[in-house]
Amino acid sequence: MELGGGEDSMDVQGAAAAAEPSFSGHQQTSVKPIWALLEEAAQMKTEGNAFYREKNIRSAIGRYHRALLLLRGLDSDVMTAVKGFGPEVPALTREQEALLRSTQVDCYNNLAACLLQRQSVDYARVRDYSLRVLKWRPGDVKALYRAGVATLEMGDAQTAKQYLTKACREQPNDANVRKHLQRAEEKLNRELQKERAMYRGMFSSSLKSSSGEGINQTNRAGEGV
Known part of the structure; x- marks a missing residue:
């Protein structure tokens, strides 16, 4: 309720x-x-x-x-x-x-x-309370799980994965832990693919720019002859 x-x-x-x-x-x-x-x-x-x-x-x-x-x-x-x-x-x-x-x-x-x-849900408070628990009881599975869920919802998939991986080690058969760990891994994978695509675009633009400069230099050299 x-x-x-x-x-x-x-x-x-x-x-x-x-x-x-x-x-x-x-x-x-x-x-x-x-x-x-x-x-x-x-x-x-x-x-x-x-x-x-x-x-x-x-x-x-x-x-x-x-x-x-x-x-x-x-x-x-x-x-x-x-x-x-x-x-x-x-x-x-x-x-x-x-x-x-x-x-x-x-x-x-x-x-x-x-x-x-x-x-x-105030995920910042959920994370804060869970981290207080982990300060005194580092291996608490519930706190690890909740800290992971809150951190994931706040956009930090890398840290969330760390919390959820620890929780999964303690309770490998917990469906909720595994589900959110999978979410964190999928988010990280999407971010990696996006980053790679961005670098490919930057590299491609750099090649085109270099190629264009080479053609211009060739043309100027030809005009000089």
């Missing part, structure tokens, strides 16, 4: 903002214990998954966005950028860090899936 409108758009923009540094995260962390925030974010993700299964894309996007906002103030990568402003965030344990990253990765992955369900 495709849901449009400003509310959906605002949720998508908010998800992008969740990756940017902000001081609000310090206030959130000081109010609630770390585990409480992590569990609340995980619950938001679970609710988002349920909405996605029901094809309620707008509500799913909203839940993933809220989960990412909750986690922003705990993310050491984000808060390093604003170190020295506001109270320090306590260091996460290894278990807490793992839960934070897992929830973030799932939310960004699922946001990319949601955006691909919309009637008008």
Whole structure:
């Protein structure tokens, strides 16, 4: 089910903002214990998954966005950028860090899936969210596939082929991966043929020009005799 409108758009923009540094995260962390925030974010993700299964894309996007906002103030990568402003965030344990990253990765992955369900797809955001996933989970097949599809739709068949080839290695029998990999290869082949035709035209024009100059020089030499 495709849901449009400003509310959906605002949720998508908010998800992008969740990756940017902000001081609000310090206030959130000081109010609630770390585990409480992590569990609340995980619950938001679970609710988002349920909405996605029901094809309620707008509500799913909203839940993933809220989960990412909750986690922003705990993310050491984000808060390093604003170190020295506001109270320090306590260091996460290894278990807490793992839960934070897992929830973030799932939310960004699922946001990319949601955006691909919309009637008008923002491929730049799909690629951005997928690349965030690949930063933390380089071999994630779904992120590789979505990054490949988005990059292909944005016109970069060469990079798309790289993503889709990696995805195909992991899931060689996936029909969707193979279909889009074939699309990327066909686009590259068309571009190569076009480039060759252009060079042939340039070479042919150069030969004609050189031949014409030779004839003119011969004629002038004959006139001199």
